[in-house]
Amino acid sequence: MKHTDMVLSRYYSRFAIVVMVGCLYSLVASEIIFYLFKGGFYTKMNNHKSTPNGADEMKIYRESFSVQKGKRFRILAIGGSTTYGVGVNTAFTWPHMLQEKLDSNFPEKYEVINLGIKGGHIEEFIQNYYASLTEFISKEDWDNSLLNGTFKIPHADWGWKDLNPDLIIIATTITDMMNDFISERNRTAVFAQYLHHMLERTWFCQNMALCFYMKKELATIDFNSRTNPLDESRKLDLIQKDYMSHFEQFINLWRKDIPIYLVGFPVLFNASDGNNDVEKAARYWNIQDKSNLYKNVALLPKFVAIGQKVAYTIATKYNYHYEELGEEIRTLPFNDRLEYYVDSVHMNSKGTIILAEQIYDYLVDNKFK
Amino acid sequence: MTYKVLIFMKVIVLTATMLLFTNSVFAETIKEVERIIRTEMPYPRDDRYTIPAILPDSKSTDKKNQLYLKIANALEGKGLIKLITQGSVTKIQPVENTYDIVHQNLDQKYVLQSVSIILGVFRMKAISMHTQGDKTIVSGERLLMNKTSACDILLKLLPEGEVKDYSPSPVQWIIQRRNGQVNVTEKTQ
Numbered sequence: 001m002k003h004t005d006m007v008l009s010r011y012y013s014r015f016a017i018v019v020m021v022g023c024l025y026s027l028v029a030s031e032i033i034f035y036l037f038k039g040g041f042y043t044k045m046n047n048h049k050s051t052p053n054g055a056d057e058m059k060i061y062r063e064s065f066s067v068q069k070g071k072r073f074r075i076l077a078i079g080g081s082t083t084y085g086v087g088v089n090t091a092f093t094w095p096h097m098l099q100e101k102l103d104s105n106f107p108e109k110y111e112v113i114n115l116g117i118k119g120g121h122i123e124e125f126i127q128n129y130y131a132s133l134t135e136f137i138s139k140e141d142w143d144n145s146l147l148n149g150t151f152k153i154p155h156a157d158w159g160w161k162d163l164n165p166d167l168i169i170i171a172t173t174i175t176d177m178m179n180d181f182i183s184e185r186n187r188t189a190v191f192a193q194y195l196h197h198m199l200e201r202t203w204f205c206q207n208m209a210l211c212f213y214m215k216k217e218l219a220t221i222d223f224n225s226r227t228n229p230l231d232e233s234r235k236l237d238l239i240q241k242d243y244m245s246h247f248e249q250f251i252n253l254w255r256k257d258i259p260i261y262l263v264g265f266p267v268l269f270n271a272s273d274g275n276n277d278v279e280k281a282a283r284y285w286n287i288q289d290k291s292n293l294y295k296n297v298a299l300l301p302k303f304v305a306i307g308q309k310v311a312y313t314i315a316t317k318y319n320y321h322y323e324e325l326g327e328e329i330r331t332l333p334f335n336d337r338l339e340y341y342v343d344s345v346h347m348n349s350k351g352t353i354i355l356a357e358q359i360y361d362y363l364v365d366n367k368f369k
Numbered sequence: 370m371t372y373k374v375l376i377f378m379k380v381i382v383l384t385a386t387m388l389l390f391t392n393s394v395f396a397e398t399i400k401e402v403e404r405i406i407r408t409e410m411p412y413p414r415d416d417r418y419t420i421p422a423i424l425p426d427s428k429s430t431d432k433k434n435q436l437y438l439k440i441a442n443a444l445e446g447k448g449l450i451k452l453i454t455q456g457s458v459t460k461i462q463p464v465e466n467t468y469d470i471v472h473q474n475l476d477q478k479y480v481l482q483s484v485s486i487i488l489g490v491f492r493m494k495a496i497s498m499h500t501q502g503d504k505t506i507v508s509g510e511r512l513l514m515n516k517t518s519a520c521d522i523l524l525k526l527l528p529e530g531e532v533k534d535y536s537p538s539p540v541q542w543i544i545q546r547r548n549g550q551v552n553v554t555e556k557t558q
Contacts, residue, residue: 081479086473086475086479087468087472087473088468089465089466089467089468089469090465090466091466118475118479119478119479136479138477138478138479138480139478140477140478141478178477280409280410280411283410283411283414284411284414284415285414285415285417285485286415286416286417286418286419286485288419292476292477335407335408335411338411338414342468342472343474
């Protein structure tokens, strides 16, 4: 063997050892960092300003409420933007209308707390269970902030667990699924952001962050890239798995004796709708940039189907009641359906009234009195 | 004789009825045309005027920007929005519970991109129609119902050329059928 070959082989073997040790180190370190970020330890080690029920803590919620439970039957309305009431005045959010209807028939008996978050997603709900966030963080920022942002997310010293509900209504969300499709992340920009924040940290944190990034990148390559637009069915499968595991994780947080009612809301586009309907919707709302509508007509029905599958599976497994609300809106011709929406996802007051009434009927029929 | 006259009259009445019936079946009536326009355009729909959420330069001489600023100031006066000035940039901040007049257009990150001011609801009425080759040209009017409090403010501030797009006005619709598909275009007059 020539001298140069020997040098090269030594070089390669050393390189292989360095890579193997590096990978091992990254896997172990990222597991630790995952543990730190997943809530328990992190929430315990941070001391936050305590102002229960203060206005600052209510920024992400539509209406203020008291954390302390009174005598009334407490219902938590957990969900995304439709529950929060994007597109409608407070009086026309479904939790508010449900409260009014209950108050008019059973005065002082029920309390409905609107925990809807615009752009709300299950991972965020899990975080809120332990400690309620006080600031809105979009799903995209949430994903990008796993390394650095979590430490900056301001949260209250109370969580949803402290609300002691008698009934929980959970509306399926589509934000969990949307992000991977709608906003293709610029990985280089994200990494640059990580590096920027890492410089402010200790040597240990910097290395942890780097390892976490490496693991994330490896996992991404292994999954055949979640941002590859060609591999849609694979992406949908992954999204369904993620959504299912997060949903189950969230459900399992609550005490088993608290009844949970799962609901699904209709969106504007059905699977049979096409580009012609996008044009109609754009004219109806006087929208010049139709790109989002085109994305929505192609993807929303698929996301809704995933939500339905997951909710049905969980309802069957845990023996919860699950209902797809607004079926009469879903089956209307497209033009008539348009009258119930402010955009392709959110309903106007005409739509939310129907949702509130159907939930009210469920409560009365099931004798939650 | 009387019997023959009666039969003759009966034949005439039957023929006239049949002619009328076939005409109503095969000819496109104004109601049918109206239904097509309602489905395709569609009607009734909100009359919306959209302003970007960030107005770049208050000192700019750009006419469109100046118009947006004027409208935004007028809406702030009505308590429908708040304006935040940061240097030369003016940001529109919606006021809670004004969704029935000011619709917020958010992006996927729920960041406000623009606001759509709802002036009222557009309804349509077809008055006359004629065919020109494969096109059906329908004349009619667009009515503005359920006017909101922002309607008059906006119609006063909009330049003459734009007012017709947001106010009740005579309209012409051109219906064209190709390969089993209906295409409707709308022109304000």
